[in-house]
Amino acid sequence: MGIYVHVPFCRSKCFYCGFYSVASLKLKEAYLKAIEREIDLRKGYLPEDEVHTLYFGGGTPSYLEWEDLKRVVATLEANYSFVPGAERTIELNPEDLTEEKLRGIRDLGFNRLSIGVQSFSDEQLKRINRTHSAQQAREGIELAANMGFDNISMDLIIGLPGQTEGELLDDVEKASRLPIAHLSVYMLSIDSNTVFEHMVKRGEFRLEDEEVMAERYQRVCERLKESGFEHYEISNFARNGRYSRHNTSYWQQKPYIGFGPSAHSYDLHSRQWNTANLKVYIDHLDKGMLSFEREELASVDLYNEYVMTSLRTMWGMEKQKLEGDYAVFWKQVQEQVRKYESSGDLIEERGRWKISEAGWVISDTILSDLFVV
Known part of the structure; x- marks a missing residue:
């Protein structure tokens, strides 16, 4: 962690x-x-x-x-x-x-x-x-x-x-x-x-x-x-x-805990973030309470986060994980993947999809097209 x-x-x-x-x-x-x-x-x-x-x-x-x-x-x-x-x-x-x-x-x-x-x-x-x-x-x-x-x-x-x-x-x-x-x-x-x-x-x-x-x-x-x-x-x-x-x-979506005002935490199932207000943060803890918001992550959220975080890196996203854990969503975006593969912006190497060096310039567009709403 x-x-x-x-x-x-x-x-x-x-x-x-x-x-x-x-x-x-x-x-x-x-x-x-x-x-x-x-x-x-x-x-x-x-x-x-x-x-x-x-x-x-x-x-x-x-x-x-x-x-x-x-x-x-x-x-x-x-x-x-x-x-x-x-x-x-x-x-x-x-x-x-x-x-x-x-x-x-x-x-x-x-x-x-x-x-x-x-x-x-x-x-x-x-x-x-x-x-x-x-x-x-x-x-x-x-x-x-x-x-x-x-x-x-x-x-x-x-x-x-x-x-x-x-x-x-x-x-x-x-x-x-x-x-x-x-x-x-x-x-x-x-x-x-x-x-x-x-x-x-x-x-x-x-x-x-x-x-x-x-x-x-x-x-x-x-x-x-x-x-x-x-x-x-x-x-x-x-x-x-x-x-x-x-x-x-x-x-790589590993768990972490954040302390302090505005700090985020992730436990593999949900995200939570402390209030972005120092005085409110202090006042609540003075009373032994936490001040934060929390979001439970649905399977589509986990898929979108996996795409977003993994494609930011040179290691990319694992094809086996996409076809296994996220198969229902992966089927919906395969046509987009083929489009970016044809343009050279996405490449497949050793069972992983990753954005090419040239493709990183349009990474926001690629990620958006691979998200499932």
């Missing part, structure tokens, strides 16, 4: 970010007490207690002090059994990559760093309201590597305001020269309740055309392949097989 911990605090809100967070530490102590209670209350959510992956996301987990992180980790370790060599990931902003912070994180057992760089252009970083510089990002990653962290991931964004293809490929080149094992490259989207959404409505900013974004995505994929990265998921690339084990478990 995997554990996700949502830390909802940020120094400031990035203009593109739609994840739940608050730009204040006012409720930090109340949050820490609440998440400790939630971990204790939900111990029996999954039948097993053996943890293979742990992921601290946010928000900005590295915004918390070492003592704060230790409280949460200690509570988890008191309730769950972590297997030897479990992957423990924590998200950090480049300005938090100091020797003291990194030493503390290592002492807590974190062995994988996920660093939100987004761009190596100081001008772009200011446009999206990031609180670090390009130099801080480069120097911080090199410091982490020199301190012994050998599983470092970082993020970049395609389609930032005013970003040219040359600037994007320069970002990719700079990233590939750093001592990282993993790179996530996301195409900018306009999420609800973000600064960018309001800017789009006021006509101050618009997304690049889909064709332009698709072309840049393909160029990024080509450039990273030349630099020794394996394209193993739509937005993710790894060197030497250093895939994100935690995120891969999502795509």
Whole structure:
């Protein structure tokens, strides 16, 4: 099983970010007490207690002090059994990559760093309201590597305001020269309740055309392949097989439990998600109650999720599973599969269907056509 911990605090809100967070530490102590209670209350959510992956996301987990992180980790370790060599990931902003912070994180057992760089252009970083510089990002990653962290991931964004293809490929080149094992490259989207959404409505900013974004995505994929990265998921690339084990478990539909406001959980039969409101989350746990919504998954939901998650990856979906577990739905979409096979966007290899490198550009369309409503 995997554990996700949502830390909802940020120094400031990035203009593109739609994840739940608050730009204040006012409720930090109340949050820490609440998440400790939630971990204790939900111990029996999954039948097993053996943890293979742990992921601290946010928000900005590295915004918390070492003592704060230790409280949460200690509570988890008191309730769950972590297997030897479990992957423990924590998200950090480049300005938090100091020797003291990194030493503390290592002492807590974190062995994988996920660093939100987004761009190596100081001008772009200011446009999206990031609180670090390009130099801080480069120097911080090199410091982490020199301190012994050998599983470092970082993020970049395609389609930032005013970003040219040359600037994007320069970002990719700079990233590939750093001592990282993993790179996530996301195409900018306009999420609800973000600064960018309001800017789009006021006509101050618009997304690049889909064709332009698709072309840049393909160029990024080509450039990273030349630099020794394996394209193993739509937005993710790894060197030497250093895939994100935690995120891969999502795509392989393994069970996980999420703690903190807005965190999701999956027990193979249903999904549930905590309220995306820090005060409500805290108030309920102060009374020994949980605040969440839950969805029972019907067989058609499980089929659609299997298609969506498995086709995101280079491993694809297993033909035997489709013909067995999901036979009734599989019969309904075989004509669509043949259509995409003829176009070269879907390929069959060793009993698995997967999206081709060229097909990943239209993955949303392929997935939609293979869903059963």
